[in-house]
Amino acid sequence: MLSYPDIDPVLFSLGPLQIRWYGLMYLLGFTASYFLVKRQIAAFSFTQLRDQFENLNVVLILSVIVGGRLGYVLFYNLPYYLEHPLEIPATWSGGMSFHGAAIGLLAGGLLFCRWQRINFLATADLYAATVPIGLGLGRIGNFINGELFGRPTTLPWGMVFPGGGPVTRHPSQLYEALLEGVALFALLWLVRKRPWQNRRWWPHGSILSLFLVGYGLVRFGVEFVRQPDPQVGLVFSVVTMGQLLSGVMVAGGLGLWLWAAVRRRPDVTAP
Structure with a gap:
């Protein structure tokens, strides 16, 4: 068994203002995406x-x-927020859904690109190649917070988390940081040029598709060792909510790639 490193979730305080590791991870993820997308442009x-x-x-x-918060409210704790609607905007109290954030990103990006007449799929590819950085950092933030831990295990790298009782659990946040973050970023960054070099087999939208499929498969697998959310449990007594939503992501990613390949034509809105 490994010892859980008891790291203070608050990085430092300035009077009543607290700077938390989790918020810092969001900032670092946005910053990395900003510069890497700018480099690709x-x-x-x-x-x-x-x-x-x-x-x-x-x-x-x-x-x-907005998408991350509303996704958590709708997918993971709707009965509670129907009784306490004034707490819906309280993101500082915790509760963000990646699947909701992904829907928000796609919807916001699509509307903006259509408004400005920018090729949405080409744009989405540039951002999708960088998203795993934020995911990996976010999972490290979850680990520091001692949240979203795994199910009980007897493996030697199991840990006792402060909020997980006395049992040894999978450090599933670290699994996700390595797979959703490091591994998925390495894959997407390696192939990021393909839609700009070989559109016959890699139409615009294929990097986004690969991200959706890759993340969905990783998240679906890790959910087998991640503790289900107590207020949700198993959906239909079979799968977790994360697995259900990830399955939809995989199907959507495959469908997007096929659709993009079928509609492939000379691109007049992106070089």
């Missing part, structure tokens, strides 16, 4: 996005926060 000469890059980032940040 220059490398691929994507001039349309370059002109609206700053405005789009504002929209996407708001979409992540």
